[in-house]
Amino acid sequence: MMTDIIKVKAYALIRRAGEVLLEPITTAEGDVIGYRALGGEVEFGELAGDAIKREFIEELGEDIIVGDLFCTSEDVYEYNGHPGHEAAFIYEAEFVNKDLYDQDKIVRVDTLHNIPVHAAWIDPQKIPDNLPLWPEDFARDIRKK
Amino acid sequence: MSNVYQIGQADPIKRDYIRVKVMGIIRRGDALLLEDIHNPDGTLIGFRPLGGSIEFGEKSWEALEREFMEELGEDIKITKLFAVMENIFAWAGAPGHEIVFLYEADLLNKGTYNENIIERMDISNDGQIKTAVWRDPFNLPDGLPLFPNGLIEKLKGA
Numbered sequence: 001m002m003t004d005i006i007k008v009k010a011y012a013l014i015r016r017a018g019e020v021l022l023e024p025i026t027t028a029e030g031d032v033i034g035y036r037a038l039g040g041e042v043e044f045g046e047l048a049g050d051a052i053k054r055e056f057i058e059e060l061g062e063d064i065i066v067g068d069l070f071c072t073s074e075d076v077y078e079y080n081g082h083p084g085h086e087a088a089f090i091y092e093a094e095f096v097n098k099d100l101y102d103q104d105k106i107v108r109v110d111t112l113h114n115i116p117v118h119a120a121w122i123d124p125q126k127i128p129d130n131l132p133l134w135p136e137d138f139a140r141d142i143r144k145k
Numbered sequence: 146m147s148n149v150y151q152i153g154q155a156d157p158i159k160r161d162y163i164r165v166k167v168m169g170i171i172r173r174g175d176a177l178l179l180e181d182i183h184n185p186d187g188t189l190i191g192f193r194p195l196g197g198s199i200e201f202g203e204k205s206w207e208a209l210e211r212e213f214m215e216e217l218g219e220d221i222k223i224t225k226l227f228a229v230m231e232n233i234f235a236w237a238g239a240p241g242h243e244i245v246f247l248y249e250a251d252l253l254n255k256g257t258y259n260e261n262i263i264e265r266m267d268i269s270n271d272g273q274i275k276t277a278v279w280r281d282p283f284n285l286p287d288g289l290p291l292f293p294n295g296l297i298e299k300l301k302g303a
Binding site for chain 1: 199201203204226233246
């Protein structure tokens with residue numbers, strides 16, 4: 001069963017001073033209920049660093065330079081009543097287009113899936129404890145470092 | 146006797162997903178506890194630390210403790226995460242892709258460190274005999290490689 005396979009994910013940690021680029025998760029009314037790092041699923045035969053570059057082109061239309069591994073994360077969760085399990089790589093990365101560091105919000109359309117993608121520079125220390133930040137081990141390490 | 150690498154027997158329908166594995170680096174002086182890897186025709190092709198696949202819903206460290214208990218009947222204490230490796234390779238003519246969490250760990254039963262060859266009944270594999278041997282990873286028999294690929298470089302850096 002496909003649901004019983006551990007998914008391998010890759011996310012980028014892009015920094016601007018004390019802030020990092022995150023995707024706010026919102027309700028239909030626009031209330032922020034959490035944040036997640038930007039990235040996506042690693043395909044069979046693909047390195048995690050290459051997956052992040054591909055995802056940023058698909059989702060934001062932006063090229064990034066992938067740096068060092070920041071951390072890995074193992075997340076076992078339930079989403080809409082379905083069990084989920086991810087193993088994730090989180091890499092330090094930089095935008096090639098430096099103008100993006102001057103924009104407070106980056107809003108694009110994911111051309112592959114035709115869905116909007118919102119990203120914002122957020123200070124992880126200022127995210128309230130009751131709002132989740134995904135992946136979990138990334139949330140722990142980014143608040144610590 | 147022969148510990149055939151599981152991926153060689155993988156269900157071909159399920160082959161095209163990334164396997165998530167965990168292995169334990171157990172040290173005795175300069176040696177690591179390693180098992181033999183044979184290809185499907187039985188030829189010895191290299192060595193690797195012991196471990197196995199992480200099950201859905203299971204954390205990597207839980208999987209490592211379970212694997213050592215199933216394969217060797219040994220309790221371990223995990224001391225730290227050594228590396229997480231991405232390994233894309235060809236195996237028996239088919240592509241393979243695995244993620245390997247590698248932990249440093251100690252055997253809780255100190256008497257096991259005095260056994261040069263550790264042979265146990267592998268309860269997860271029809272009671273086949275599992276053999277683990279202390280070997281110097283930089284001086285393996287017949288110049289055979291250490292798996293997973295890239296681990297030897299990480300050990301040099303450690």
